[in-house]
Amino acid sequence: MKPTVLIARPIPSEVEDYIASHCTILKSSTNEAMPRKEMLRLLAAAEGLLTTGGKIDEELLKHAPLLKVVSNISVGYNNMDLTAMKARGVIGTNTPEVLDETVADLVFSLILGAARRTAELDQYVKQGKWKQGDDESLFGLDVHHATLGIIGLGRIGEAIARRAKLGFLMNVQYYNRNRKIDAETNLGVIYQPMNELLRTSDFILLMTPLTEETTHLIGKEQFSLMKSSAIFINASRGKTVDETALIEALQNKQIYAAGLDVYDREPVDIDNPLLQMSNVLALPHIGSATAKTRTDMAFLAAKNLVSAVLGQTPPNPLS
Ligand code: NAP
Numbered sequence: 001m002k003p004t005v006l007i008a009r010p011i012p013s014e015v016e017d018y019i020a021s022h023c024t025i026l027k028s029s030t031n032e033a034m035p036r037k038e039m040l041r042l043l044a045a046a047e048g049l050l051t052t053g054g055k056i057d058e059e060l061l062k063h064a065p066l067l068k069v070v071s072n073i074s075v076g077y078n079n080m081d082l083t084a085m086k087a088r089g090v091i092g093t094n095t096p097e098v099l100d101e102t103v104a105d106l107v108f109s110l111i112l113g114a115a116r117r118t119a120e121l122d123q124y125v126k127q128g129k130w131k132q133g134d135d136e137s138l139f140g141l142d143v144h145h146a147t148l149g150i151i152g153l154g155r156i157g158e159a160i161a162r163r164a165k166l167g168f169l170m171n172v173q174y175y176n177r178n179r180k181i182d183a184e185t186n187l188g189v190i191y192q193p194m195n196e197l198l199r200t201s202d203f204i205l206l207m208t209p210l211t212e213e214t215t216h217l218i219g220k221e222q223f224s225l226m227k228s229s230a231i232f233i234n235a236s237r238g239k240t241v242d243e244t245a246l247i248e249a250l251q252n253k254q255i256y257a258a259g260l261d262v263y264d265r266e267p268v269d270i271d272n273p274l275l276q277m278s279n280v281l282a283l284p285h286i287g288s289a290t291a292k293t294r295t296d297m298a299f300l301a302a303k304n305l306v307s308a309v310l311g312q313t314p315p316n317p318l319s
Contacts, residue, residue, distance in 0.1 A: 003309040004066075005048035009033040011073070015298040022306045023048065036060075043067065048309040050301055056080040061088050069308030073301040074288070075099060075156075077318055078210040078237060092318040093304035097155060098296040099288040104159035106287045107235045110259030111148070111203055113281045114231045116140040117257075120278050141202070141229065141256065143168050149201030150174040151194065151217070152208030152236060153183060160205065161187050173197050198225040203233060210237035218242065223249035230255045235287050238263040247273050250280065261287050 005019065007027040019025060026042045028034040034042075036054065043049065043064040049056075052073045061067065061084055069091045070080060080092045113119055117140045124130060124138070148164045150157045153174035164170040165187055172187070174180075175194045183189050198204060204226060208214045218232075219242035226232070232255055234241055243264040249255050257279040263272070266285055274280045288297060304314040 003047040004045050005050065005305060005309060006034075006039065006042050006046040008039055008049060008051040008054060009073070011050070011298045011302070012295045015295065015302050018299070019050075019302050019306060023309060048305045050305050051079075053079045056085065056092070058084050061085065061090065064090075069093060069305060069314065071301045071305040071308070071314070073294075073297050076209055076237060080318070082318060091308050091314065093301070093308065093314045093316045094318060095297040095300045095304075096316060098300055099293050100155045100159045102290050102293040103156045103235065103287040104163060106261065106283070106289075107156075107160050107205065107207075107233065108163055110233050110235065110261065110281060110283065111205075111231070112143055114233065114257045114259035114279075115143050115203075117279075119281050141231070143170070143203075145169050145171070146202035147171040147173065147200060148203045148205065149192065149197040150189075150205045150207055151197065152176065152206065152214075153180060153189065154207065154209075156235075157205075157207045158183055158187065160207070161189050165189070173201065194222075195225055198222055199227075201230065202227065203231050205233040206236045206240050208236050208240060210239055214240045216240070216242040218245075220245040220248070223254050226255050228253060228256065231257045231259065233259040235261040238266065243272075243274070250274070250277055257281070259283075261285055 002024045005023045005025060007025055010031050026046060040060065040063040046064060047066050047068050049067060049070045051070065056070050056079055067090050071093045073095060075094050075096045077092060077094045082092055085092055121138060148170045150161060153161065153176050161172045164172050173190045173192045175192055175197045179191050184191065206218060217240050223245055246258065250258060259281040261283045262285050275282060304316055307314045
């Protein structure tokens with residue numbers, strides 16, 4: 001008999017076909033992510049769960065007595081309580097590498113867009129405000145030859161650093177808990193203690209996973225160290241930043257601008273002051289969202305799911 005798996009969000013049909021050739025599928029009848037209540041009910045019969053970002057906690061695990069694996073269609077896995085899962089013998093998996101270049105592209109669009117104010121100026125043109133003459137109030141900041149400080153130089157961080165070094169001739173510095181000598185040698189990136197990186201970077205990019213240690217890694221004190229011309233970019237997770245401190249830093253002109261793909265609460269509240277600021281470029285957590293990359297991620301997540309329910313070691317187990 002085939003093992004039963006629960007697919008909690010829509011996936012490309014070819015990926016679903018692959019899973020169906022090995023497993024019996026339970027899934028939502030609509031084209032939406034499955035509501036948690038329905039998930040908890042269906043999990044009673046499931047050995048595997050395919051999801052994106054839904055909370056995997058003690059309550060969910062109690063409803064899933066047969067569960068062997070939770071396969072995330074994302075590289076971040078801060079939604080999973082790995083300790084609770086381990087205690088019940090449930091493996092977690094994620095989808096690293098297949099999304100690195102796509103997320104790096106998006107981060108670069110945040111860097112360029114925030115520096116050259118492209119979203120703001122798009123509105124300026126479309127609203128008919130463009131008059132003859134060279135209006136200095138529309139000027140932005142240079143990206144080329146500027147200093148980019150990456151906090152969390154991992155797989156995605158390195159893809160961004162490569163673009164910055166080779167494409168934009170930037171000076172790239174980074175802060176991780178551990179130095180990456182390979183990246184220093186191959187990419188020419190320079191290690192800096194965090195406070196030094198904050199003081200000396202023109203662009204500060206946050207790219208760490210969300211963990212207990214990185215929650216509010218950047219707050220009031222860190223913003224106070226940044227240059228008044230600094231542009232802050234966050235494409236990690238919203239809670240790595242103290243959002244109130246970010247709002248204050250922008251309101252007090254402690255920093256020049258921000259480019260954000262992630263927020264404390266998602267979808268971001270329409271009343272969030274960040275959305276009222278012309279120097280904030282705001283995207284809807286869309287780093288990996290191209291059709292090809294999302295399909296590649298779904299395939300990798302499906303392979304993780306299928307191999308684990310068949311009793312094999314999945315390609316990307318989490319520990
Ligand atoms: P990764 O390869 O694991 O890299 C993460 C880096 O962060 C590592 O080099 C790690 O180095 C560093 N780090 C971890 N904790 C740190 C800390 N306390 N202080 C400083 N550095 C720390 O991960 P990745 O694949 O590049 O992905 C990174 C994150 O990006 C994901 O976890 C996810 O949350 C986010 N992401 C967002 C999107 C989006 O759509 N916006 C898409 C994909 C990923 P050390 O261990 O040496 O400190």
